[in-house]
Amino acid sequence: MSAVTSIKNYYINIAPDKKYTIAFGENAHLAINKNDIGQATRALIITNTTIESACADALAKFSGHLELTVHMLVMEDGETAKTLDTVSTIIDACIAYDLGRKDVIIAFGGGVIGDMAGFAAAVYLRGISFIQVPTSLLAQVDAAIGGKTGVNHSQGKNLIGSFYQPVKTVVDPTRLKSLNKEQMKEGLAEIIKYGVIMDKPLFWYIEQHMDAIRTFSYTDCPDVWNFLIEKSIQNKALVVSQDEKETQYREILNFGHTIAHAIEACSKYSDYSHGEAVATGMIIESLMAVQLRHLSCENYDRIKLLIQSFNFKLTMPKCSITDFSAAIKRDKKIRKGELRFIFPTDIGQTKSINGVGFESVNTAIAAYFGHPLS
């Protein structure tokens, strides 16, 4: 029933000699070819307990046409598993299976697997090849595109990592058939984000296909989901190609995320999914944009109504204003203690604003939820 009949390629062009493909389509992993893996003779697939069987299934296909000796390492799932210790476990496996400089690590899973495995690939023998095979919607539209790898520190998310691009990313949307509604919803927040920050037609498309999207079922509406995923890949590839290391332009992708990271930190990464936190973050940051006169009320209403229509859990964690403020100030993007935000100025347009005071955050929270943080 899939509408995908062939594999399409999108490209990330970081520099004249640094370019790679994102292959999109059913069984996209079959597009991995000898060119991608060079002289590799061994591959280590990193996957998790949740999707191990799908992985084992795909394993045979990989090794068949590529003449690779393939090993598999099954990791714990979840954001709490993303630490320097688990990276060390991956490196132990690389050594045990005797991976050399020309060999390859394959991240087969969601964002957590991709981040950990990518970081392990970045630092093992000072960097070996790796391939991203994202299996969650969030990873397919965001985490697996663009080369951000890393792990968490007790003091914050992704504080340790590197910019390290895969040799190929393969996105097979039909893998989403096995996801539940919550998992699909998690990825939707980032798709909406692309609409708000850079893609007005995508925003319209989401508004127009609200009912189909609300089923949160790939099987029921493959065409709609394929469209959303392809547009997201194209948007992210465009941003990363222009500014790999987030020196400037790439920061537009942080829309909604300053608030989201603080929500996640203050709830110890357990009560909110990343998607829920980003959904709330986009509403609060859009409202701040209105209050600071960068965005019209009409556009804020469109953004808010669109997000609300998908029934995200839109609440704030139970934490003090002091803790929330401290969490925001620990954000990687903070410069000399001043908050910096990406504000929408229209649907599909943004502006980055320095020197925003924390009181603007609390004013927006108070206005949206009816009471300030205590």
Next chain:
Amino acid sequence: MSAVTSIKNYYINIAPDKKYTIAFGENAHLAINKNDIGQATRALIITNTTIESACADALAKFSGHLELTVHMLVMEDGETAKTLDTVSTIIDACIAYDLGRKDVIIAFGGGVIGDMAGFAAAVYLRGISFIQVPTSLLAQVDAAIGGKTGVNHSQGKNLIGSFYQPVKTVVDPTRLKSLNKEQMKEGLAEIIKYGVIMDKPLFWYIEQHMDAIRTFSYTDCPDVWNFLIEKSIQNKALVVSQDEKETQYREILNFGHTIAHAIEACSKYSDYSHGEAVATGMIIESLMAVQLRHLSCENYDRIKLLIQSFNFKLTMPKCSITDFSAAIKRDKKIRKGELRFIFPTDIGQTKSINGVGFESVNTAIAAYFGHPLS
């Protein structure tokens, strides 16, 4: 009494937009300027227990002309301290001192400090600026030049790391005044290596200044040591500029090191200094080159006699042939189980040879030491 009267600059040119300076001279750290540190407002100096006082002394000068808030982290010294755990300690300090993306880590010490601090800088917030201030001869002529950073794994040296270039390296040779003879000798092995692999005039110079060098005192012969250090920096900068990530040409720097790494691994990194292991490694690998008909006996004799004249500890660790062979095969440079060596073909010339059998290693060891590994 120092012969250094001004600061000279050498350059590493990795790409048109990726170039940095190695400043050489007394008080070279004063050459660090606003350009190097950009918008940094905070610096974290990583140093060790051995040189802490020198560091504290230099600290005032740093912070004075750069308007930086400077913090200091004192680490244990020695190769065994170079682990993922110690990197984690550095990252804890970065967070505690609130270092942001624009701030800077300064490695003030020998190779171990530079490797650890450089790796921490590479992965903290996906990479912040760092400056190398090497204080040992080994670090000044080798470890601090070229952007190799990393830590050890229980299974081998430098198995975890990244290629990450500093924004500047400052080499003040007068710091060597406080080093003892063993510490000076440690660095000499790498200087001899540059002579053998790429710099015949340097090799001659070492032959001609043998007596001065044998004092292993910077204070007694600053001109000689300054010459050796400057030539080494120039040679290494040349190699790294051509091939940052060791895809090909840079591997010439591994001459002597395949055997050396196995010696170090088989003695659990405790009985031999790196310099001693490299000295033995260069002799054995040169002898292999003779036996495999790449090098003349005359040139081998010159290399051997030069190395022997400096009283390096030239012995093999007490280990079985099986362990030694396994240690060699764990080397990062091994491809598909085949040994690859850089052989000198003349003084100042090399050739890289694939598919060397382990029996060639043991034959050379037997010939040099009078008995094979048991």
